[in-house]
Amino acid sequence: MFLTRFRFNTARMGARRLLTAPQSLHAAVMASFAEKVDHQGGGPRVLWRLDQDLRSDVLLYIVSPHRPDLTHLVEQAGWPTTGSWQTAPYAPFLARLAPDDTWAFRLTANPVHSARRHAAEPTKRTAHVTPRHQLDWLLKRQTDAGFAIVERPERLPDELDGVWREVVVHNRHDLTFGKKDQSDGRAHEVKLTRVTYDGRLRVLDPDALRRTLTVGLGKAKAYGCGLMTLAPAE
Known part of the structure; x- marks a missing residue:
């Protein structure tokens, strides 16, 4: 399992479009995985959530069975030359x-x-x-x-x-x-x-x-x- 955080650049049109369209954002999240994620069983799945912090930053959190690649989100809705995303293994925390x-x-x-x-x-x-x-x-x-x-x-x-x-x-x-x-x-x-x-x-x-x-x-x-x-x- 992995926990990922991504910060939106809300000045960009692509970010505003994704933040106002849950279906589009869901599709963007699911496109972060090279292999199709199976949600038919009862095991771990891809979950996501939007948060706004005290600085008014809009953050996307993702919990997933596989490590995501958010390159497309950085290009559409982030900072392509200076920004990225953070992903950490989730299992050590869950075990605690x-x-x-x-x-x-x-x-x-x-x-x-x-x-x-x-x-x-x-x-x-x-x-x-x-x-x-x-x-x-x-x-x-x-x-x-x-x-x-x-x-x-x-x-x-x-x-x-x-x-x-x-x-x-x-x-x-x-x-x-x-x-x-x-x-x-x-x-x-x-x-x-x-x-x-x-x-x-x-x-x-x-x-x-x-x-x-x-x-x-x-x-x-x-x-x-x-x-x-x-x-x-x-």
């Missing part, structure tokens, strides 16, 4: 995860649920739109994903269940774009909501957490959702 370790985390995800207006109607995948329900979506998945968000009983409780947790839900983006159906070639509209979670977690099950970090969490992984990364907790 241990029960009860505490880490800062960031996750961009597509929090959805199945809903219907009446009993005769089939269920439809629907986005959670409030921070409270978006947080609840993550809390329902944390144990199976191998972690628990850090709780602070000495703080005033929140409105969810009377427990204050070290997590913030922010940076919501509602995306709408067209996509061709592979079966009949017809175009249809895709709508999805991306939100970012920043907080601190405690490791419950290292193997389950390793799977979360390499397989992703939730839906819409092709469109920049599902990638969780960890950093030393202050």
Whole structure:
């Protein structure tokens, strides 16, 4: 496994085009690998996420089973003569995860649920739109994903269940774009909501957490959702 970081040159037309078109950016990420990546099995896959740091830099993070070559991204959306990308082996870090370790985390995800207006109607995948329900979506998945968000009983409780947790839900983006159906070639509209979670977690099950970090969490992984990364907790 490899973890890669690339910085966009947002002054370039190619960067602006990719940053506003999730399908195009997904295609650019997948073009970073000489061999076609198989996402049909349940093993590690290619995950990606866009971050904006305090300097307003726009960063692309990629987790992948194989080392990527982002030459085409540098040429289209980076600094061809002075910029590059950074890739590091991910396995040594994953091997260090241990029960009860505490880490800062960031996750961009597509929090959805199945809903219907009446009993005769089939269920439809629907986005959670409030921070409270978006947080609840993550809390329902944390144990199976191998972690628990850090709780602070000495703080005033929140409105969810009377427990204050070290997590913030922010940076919501509602995306709408067209996509061709592979079966009949017809175009249809895709709508999805991306939100970012920043907080601190405690490791419950290292193997389950390793799977979360390499397989992703939730839906819409092709469109920049599902990638969780960890950093030393202050």
